[in-house]
Amino acid sequence: MIKPAASSLKPFLIFALILTSLGTLLYGATPWNQVWTSALERLQGISDAWNPLLDERLPRLVVILCTGASLAVSGAVMQALFNNALASPNVLGISCGGSLCVVIVFVLGLHEQYPFVIPAAAFTGSLATLLFVYSLSRNNGSMELNTLILTGIAVSTLLISIQAATMYALRDHWMLIQSLTEWEAGSTCDRSWRHVHMQLPLTLIGLSGCWHYRGEIDLLALGEEEARNLGVEVEQVRWRLFLCVALLTGGALAAVGLIAFFGLVLPHLVRYIQGPSNRQLITLCIVTGALSFSLMDLLLRFFEVHALSIGNVSAILGGIFFIILLRRSRSSYVEKAA
Amino acid sequence: MNLETHALSLVRDGKILLADISLAFSQGEFNAILGPNGSGKSTLLRLLAGIWLPTSGSITWKGLSLKNLPRKELSRAITLVPQSAPITFNYLVEDVVAMGRYSYEPHYWNSIDSPLLEEALQAVDAWHLRHRKINELSYGERQRVYIARALMTESPIMLLDEPTAGLDIRHQIEIMALLQRLIAKGKIVIMTTHDLAIAERYSTQVTFLKQGRCLGSGPLETLMTEETIADLYDMGKASLKENICFR
Numbered sequence: 001m002i003k004p005a006a007s008s009l010k011p012f013l014i015f016a017l018i019l020t021s022l023g024t025l026l027y028g029a030t031p032w033n034q035v036w037t038s039a040l041e042r043l044q045g046i047s048d049a050w051n052p053l054l055d056e057r058l059p060r061l062v063v064i065l066c067t068g069a070s071l072a073v074s075g076a077v078m079q080a081l082f083n084n085a086l087a088s089p090n091v092l093g094i095s096c097g098g099s100l101c102v103v104i105v106f107v108l109g110l111h112e113q114y115p116f117v118i119p120a121a122a123f124t125g126s127l128a129t130l131l132f133v134y135s136l137s138r139n140n141g142s143m144e145l146n147t148l149i150l151t152g153i154a155v156s157t158l159l160i161s162i163q164a165a166t167m168y169a170l171r172d173h174w175m176l177i178q179s180l181t182e183w184e185a186g187s188t189c190d191r192s193w194r195h196v197h198m199q200l201p202l203t204l205i206g207l208s209g210c211w212h213y214r215g216e217i218d219l220l221a222l223g224e225e226e227a228r229n230l231g232v233e234v235e236q237v238r239w240r241l242f243l244c245v246a247l248l249t250g251g252a253l254a255a256v257g258l259i260a261f262f263g264l265v266l267p268h269l270v271r272y273i274q275g276p277s278n279r280q281l282i283t284l285c286i287v288t289g290a291l292s293f294s295l296m297d298l299l300l301r302f303f304e305v306h307a308l309s310i311g312n313v314s315a316i317l318g319g320i321f322f323i324i325l326l327r328r329s330r331s332s333y334v335e336k337a338a
Numbered sequence: 339m340n341l342e343t344h345a346l347s348l349v350r351d352g353k354i355l356l357a358d359i360s361l362a363f364s365q366g367e368f369n370a371i372l373g374p375n376g377s378g379k380s381t382l383l384r385l386l387a388g389i390w391l392p393t394s395g396s397i398t399w400k401g402l403s404l405k406n407l408p409r410k411e412l413s414r415a416i417t418l419v420p421q422s423a424p425i426t427f428n429y430l431v432e433d434v435v436a437m438g439r440y441s442y443e444p445h446y447w448n449s450i451d452s453p454l455l456e457e458a459l460q461a462v463d464a465w466h467l468r469h470r471k472i473n474e475l476s477y478g479e480r481q482r483v484y485i486a487r488a489l490m491t492e493s494p495i496m497l498l499d500e501p502t503a504g505l506d507i508r509h510q511i512e513i514m515a516l517l518q519r520l521i522a523k524g525k526i527v528i529m530t531t532h533d534l535a536i537a538e539r540y541s542t543q544v545t546f547l548k549q550g551r552c553l554g555s556g557p558l559e560t561l562m563t564e565e566t567i568a569d570l571y572d573m574g575k576a577s578l579k580e581n582i583c584f585r
Contacts, residue, residue, distance in 0.1 A: 080427070083426045084426065085426060085427075215440065215444045215445055215446055215447070216444070218429075218433075218437065218446075219437055219440060221425070221426060221427045222425055222437075223425070225384070225389050225420070226420065228388070228389050228409065229387055229389055229413065229417065229418050229420070230413055230417075230437055230438065230440045230441065230491075231409050231410040231412070231413030231414070231440050231441030232409065232440070233408075233409045233410075234409075271427075275430070276427035276428050276429055277429060277430075277433060278427070279447060
């Protein structure tokens with residue numbers, strides 16, 4: 001199959017992204033004329049009344065775009081860094097580490113007084129888990145690829161259990177449990193500029209770092225030894241990329257909550273469309289991640305699906321894709337063995 | 339302009355992989371490293387390329403230690419052609435070859451349309467493979483692509499880990515002829531091989547490794563005898579005579 005060049009795909013994707021972004025801004029219960037008039041009044045300083053466009057839809061859009069791009073890029077980077085098609089922040093337990101730290105912040109009640117503790121905790125938890133999984137998977141200075149996924153699953157199971165135990169212990173504090181359940185489900189409802197402020201700086205730094213190192217990511221995907229052979233300062237670049245992944249994961253966790261499997265699935269879909277080159281993959285993941293996430297959010301709003309959060313939908317769709325991917329990789333191993 | 343190792347040793351998990359290796363590889367010589375499986379040939383190449391660090395000892399080139407050389411500079415000086423294995427992400431051949439320019443330009447893809455890339459692929463008879471995916475190639479084709487990538491680095495020292503393994507006889511001869519041309523142009527070429535016929539036909543200097551130790555290193559004519567080969571591979575001389583022809 002001949003893959004379309006990334007350059008021919010980008011304009012189409014950017015156009016689609018603009019359309020869905022406009023959809024996010026325009027679609028809502030309040031009539032657009034009314035929204036626009038009051039927004040103009042706010043901007044001209046005539047009124048300071050709450051406005052659906054400026055106070056709800058715009059921050060929501062920024063959060064959605066940042067989250068989609070962050071998760072897709074962090075998944076692509078981890079798959080290349082760990083030389084493993086099944087790697088992603090969620091599969092390796094990195095999101096669970098960040099999530100546990102955020103739960104601790106909620107339990108201690110720090111989030112009400114100091115909201116910026118949330119992204120700091122999410123980033124710290126994500127980075128600590130990433131380093132922990134990475135160090136456990138290394139043997140004799142080299143990465144054991146099969147061990148990596150198993151370690152990730154073991155660590156995430158442990159972290160989820162600690163989180164579940166914490167929530168069970170606090171089951172009588174129903175207001176706390178409700179806010180934690182909403183946060184864990186991964187929701188884009190009621191996002192405000194506070195969420196943008198928590199996420200945007202982390203996302204911008206993380207995406208810039210990954211894009212800057214897109215060439216190195218290509219070489220690292222050949223394996224550590226090959227990357228070193230070709231001139232990559234492997235330890236330095238890997239450490240910086242770990243920081244970027246933790247920033248992206250932490251930002252998404254802080255603003256939206258847990259979004260499972262999105263980071264695993266998106267890079268595979270993009271590779272399927274345009275081929276495996278990471279230098280194009282990073283750019284395309286930024287656009288397609290933002291596009292897919294905003295489209296998913298818009299569809300949920302349009303069809304008024306209130307029972308499910310965007311995190312639930314992503315987990316269900318991604319889980320199905322993950323099973324398909326596992327079956328495909330298993331059959332390819334069988335072919336190799338034969 | 340020698341590449342030299344001084345008392346090079348590598349210990350991992352308490353196991354001695356290489357012990358006290360002191361060698362000199364000169365320009366104008368075709369260096370072959372011979373030894374049975376597990377003797378430390380590939381390990382020695384990894385140390386020479388700076389991919390692994392030795393436990394003790396040093397490597398010098400032009401009298402300077404390679405230890406503290408920045409990675410890109412080291413890559414421009416020494417490049418390793420690994421044994422070709424499939425990779426996780428199925429890149430195009432032209433991408434893989436262009437990656438050889440990374441040490442000069444991080445945006446290596448700018449070299450995809452360069453004359454250098456065409457020259458490198460033509461040199462290994464792989465120009466027609468440039469739009470193919472790397473994992474779809476045969477072992478031998480991949481081997482040639484990796485040699486083309488090493489040519490892109492323009493490094494004066496080329497290390498090759500069993501470069502003729504998996505190649506048909508025509509491509510074996512072509513690759514060996516290419517390596518001879520590179521040596522004539524002043525490159526230091528060091529290859530490991532299990533093929534005694536190739537080593538005897540093309541190399542001028544041989545190094546024998548066994549269980550991580552150097553049994554000998556020197557000119558092919560004086561070192562490669564029935565006795566040394568029988569000793570190296572733990573074979574009886576009779577069995578060696580029956581199966582291998584020496585000059």
